[in-house]
Amino acid sequence: MNRLVIGTRRYSSWSLRGWLAVRAAGLDVPDHVIALRGGGQTTEIHDVSPNGLVPFLEHDGAQIWESLAICEYCAEFAPSLWPEERKARAHARSIASEMHSGFRALRQALPMNLGREGRALNEMSAEVLKDIARVDTLWSETLERFGGEGPYLFGRGLGNADIMFAPVVSRFASYAVALSPAAAAYRDAVLAHPLMQEWTNRAAEEPVSWHLEHYESVA
Ligand SMILES: N[C@@H](CCC(=O)N[C@@H](CS)C(=O)NCC(=O)O)C(=O)O
Incomplete structure (x- = not known):
């Protein structure tokens, strides 16, 4: 299965990195978005990602987690990264x-x-x-x-x-x-x-129910 598992676009900074690398490299991988609950509480991620975190890339038989490793993997396809x-x-x-x-x-x-x-x-x-x-x-x-x-x-x-x-x-x-x-x-x-x-436009399309008070209330 090819997919890039990412979290809520509005908040998930590490997901943004993985997504940018995948898209900049032109890999044909659909996004699989999981709404984050914050504080490592998003159990759905634990079900799919080896380190329980996003981003997590599955591509052509390879599994890659950690954003920097995803960047390195993408550079194998697009060395100019x-x-x-x-x-x-x-x-x-x-x-x-x-x-x-x-x-x-x-x-x-x-x-x-x-x-x-x-x-x-x-x-x-x-x-x-x-x-x-x-x-x-x-x-x-x-x-x-x-x-x-x-x-x-x-x-x-x-x-x-x-x-x-x-x-x-x-x-x-x-x-x-x-x-x-x-x-x-x-x-x-x-x-x-x-x-x-x-990415920003797609973040704006996310449901308001995905907003987290913890982040929205930062003063
Ligand atoms: N070192 C990891 C950090 C990944 C990370 O912390 N991701 C956060 C989202 S930005 C996460 O998955 N959190 C799980 C949660 O909120 O339940 C990387 O570079 O990919």
């Missing part, structure tokens, strides 16, 4: 891994919510501000060194590094986070990408 040049590719893999394993304070305080339109948090902790500053620096330095004419981190095409940061782009917009000019231009370019637009 990683930069061609060795040093750029090493940099792209480093920042994608840093995103996958880090920025916990940012991820917890600013949960992805595609229904939240540019409303700042009442306050942000020092840890969150540190994460935001690190992302801004990381994007700005990468764009400066490898971005060329841009608009993405490694040039003209949306790649796996961009895909790993795409939910952070969304968060920065939703929570009106102030960014440097270079990082702000990058945020806007990713938000305007047709795949990001498609």
Whole structure:
């Protein structure tokens, strides 16, 4: 069976990464959406996914979980998801891994919510501000060194590094986070990408009954 199991589009940041990679690679895989209950309580996911989490990809006999592994798998079909040049590719893999394993304070305080339109948090902790500053620096330095004419981190095409940061782009917009000019231009370019637009539009079609108070009430 071919399918990409994902969670509620409005909230599921890791699902967005897996979906972007699958779609950017052009894999012909239907989506299977499970409404998240939050806090690891979505038992339907445990029935289908080896680690009990989404995204989970089944493709041509292969089973792949963990968003970064899905990005790697997709790059086997679309090598341009990683930069061609060795040093750029090493940099792209480093920042994608840093995103996958880090920025916990940012991820917890600013949960992805595609229904939240540019409303700042009442306050942000020092840890969150540190994460935001690190992302801004990381994007700005990468764009400066490898971005060329841009608009993405490694040039003209949306790649796996961009895909790993795409939910952070969304968060920065939703929570009106102030960014440097270079990082702000990058945020806007990713938000305007047709795949990001498609995901956002489909999120808006989800039933209101899928909304979770836990995320909607973030002040
Ligand atoms: N490290 C995993 C994280 C995946 C993850 O935490 N997914 C969340 C949704 S964004 C999940 O499945 N939560 C289960 C639940 O809410 O019940 C990855 O990179 O794919």
